[in-house]
Amino acid sequence: MRVAIENEPGYTATGCRALANLINAVDMENVGANWDPGNAFPFDSEINDAVRVLEGRIFNVHLKDTRVQGDNRRFDSVGKGQIDWKKQITDLAASSYKGCLVIETHCEPGIEKTRESLEAVRTLLQEVTTRNGG
Known part of the structure; x- marks a missing residue:
């Protein structure tokens, strides 16, 4: 089984560097990151x-x-905030990332915002895979 540590503001690992340092300090192959750019x-x-x-x-x-x-x-x-999601998804695809992309529903109205996120992610994935040839 794999264990993922999430970055959370105000705790041990807010950003990616602190999260990487924490994972490296644990020094176990099955421990990695639950990367959350929205938290970072x-x-x-x-x-x-x-x-x-x-x-x-x-x-x-x-x-x-x-x-x-x-x-x-x-x-x-x-797609409705300030994170460069195209960069995040492009870099993940280039790294051969095979894990999950988990849409979080931390905003209201929940169903509408979830649909917006799903459509934005669908579009991003199409753009990235088209640009990368598949």
């Missing part, structure tokens, strides 16, 4: 390098977007 933004200056920083140790990816205005930070459907 805007705290992680290396968010767009996460796939490289986590060096193939990403076991699972959470998908939700994040929007920040002043001190207010809120989650939204994929």
Whole structure:
């Protein structure tokens, strides 16, 4: 069985570098990352390098977007916030990522926002696979 550690703001591993350091400190092959760019933004200056920083140790990816205005930070459907999802998905595809992409439903109205996220992810996956030849 594999165990994935999620990055969470305000805890041991907010961003990808801290998450990689924690995984490396555990030093077990079956321990990797549950990478959540929505949790990392805007705290992680290396968010767009996460796939490289986590060096193939990403076991699972959470998908939700994040929007920040002043001190207010809120989650939204994929593509409705400030995360560069095309970069995240492109880098995952280039790394031969085979894990799950998990759509999180942390915003209301839940059904509508989930549909928006599903459509955005479907479009991103089509763009990335078309560009990469398959």
